[in-house]
Amino acid sequence: MTEDIRLRAFTAEDADWIVERHATLYAQDEGFDGTFGPLVRGIVNAYTDHHDPKREQGWIAEREGARLGSVFCIRHGETEAKLRLFLVVPEARGLGLGRRLLLTCMDFARKAGYRRMQLWTHESHKAACALYHAHGWTMTQAKPVKSFGVDLIEQCWEIPL
Known part of the structure; x- marks a missing residue:
């Protein structure tokens, strides 16, 4: 299980790992092209440069x-x-870590005063979508897109907090 796995705050030293793991795993698993890594880099850089620790956390x-x-x-x-930037590396999947990360993030959002959360994902992420559904999230939108060099069904999921 995940008892020996600790969750800690993101630091700037984690940025390259997040970008590399997302780019590599999405290329391997989904066929994403080289445009995905720079998108992840932009999200990480924006967070590192401008986040409000009372309302945002990684x-x-x-x-x-x-x-x-x-x-x-x-x-x-x-x-x-x-x-x-929700990701569990393949060797840690099936341990309940995704659930733990999801619930930690949702709990923080509630305590930070948010009334709802949303996320964007793709239909092909079946395990993640099942996890969202199991914890009360609702898919509110789905549309076909061509992103990162592949045809995808992009989804928006939301939950009241």
């Missing part, structure tokens, strides 16, 4: 110094937060 999951996952709560307006 977490890194790690075991014995090895990073295993990430999730971020980002302000998306006065009353709405956005879940971003």
Whole structure:
């Protein structure tokens, strides 16, 4: 299980790992092209440069110094937060870590005073979508898009907090 996995605050030293893991895993698993890494880099840089620690937070999951996952709560307006950069590396999947990261992020958003959260994902992320659904999220939009060099069904999910 995840008892030996700790969640800690994101630091700037985690930025390259987040970008590399997202770019590599999405290329391997989804066929994403080289435009995805720079998008992730932009999200990470914006967070690092401008985040409000009272209303925004990022977490890194790690075991014995090895990073295993990430999730971020980002302000998306006065009353709405956005879940971003949610990732669990393949060797840590199936341990309940995704659930733990998701619930940690949602709990922070509630305590920070947000009334709802949203996230964007793709239909192909079946395990993540099942996790969102199991924890009360509702898919509010789905549309076909061509992003990162592949045809995808982009989804928006929301939850009242």
